[in-house]
Amino acid sequence: MLTGDKPIFQQLADHITAEILKGTYPEESQIPSINEFAEFFRINPATANKGINILVNQGVIYKKRGIGMFVATGARAILLDEGQQGFIRAFISPLVNEASTLGLSKDDVLAAVTDAFEAKKG
Template identity: 55%
Template sequence: MDESKPIFQQIAERIENDIISGALPEETQVPSTNEFAAFLRINPATANKGVGLLVDSGVLYKKRGIGMFVTRGARDRLTAERRERFRDEYLAPLLAEARKLGIDERQLAALIQTTAPSPSTTTKESQ
């Protein structure tokens, strides 16, 4: 667990990541708050708060007496939100710093290409 963020937010992010990666497809059931609590050794109320965030945002929905499920369109919506956040949190500051340093778009693209791992390296590392 990451100590810089509240545990309930980390649970919500973990579920979001599983939805985005396809590990939790739309209309599938997510682990219960008790399962999260037992696995992570946390209070069930904390797990419930993380799941509740996703219910409130429409990513998950409850089937009474059965559990929580991933809503239709959740993956696309989460991906779009993450891309927007990526642009705001990473690209905007990167471009601002590049401008300060006199690095134009072509030079920045070349830096990214020479710095980024090759696809074959990335594939090997993820296996």
């Protein structure tokens, strides 16, 4: 289930992030343990731990010693903000730079984006 160009621990962190954003793991709900993730994805528990620690360091997940791991209050907002900022860096900034290079105006770009959104609806 975890395949791709990214390291496995990052793929696990991305998987958990997606599940939080989808609502599979609501805020303050318990998530599977490191060993459960390791078993499910057939990965080393140390690799699973590394992926989960990414989210712990972001303040998205917290550990209750002896009880388990839980989604933090505000985790969805943190992930949405980080995702939106990442989207802007990865797509919007290069789009604006390329549009400028090609002589497209802000209105041209906005019209093209609006058309794309409208086409997606239909």
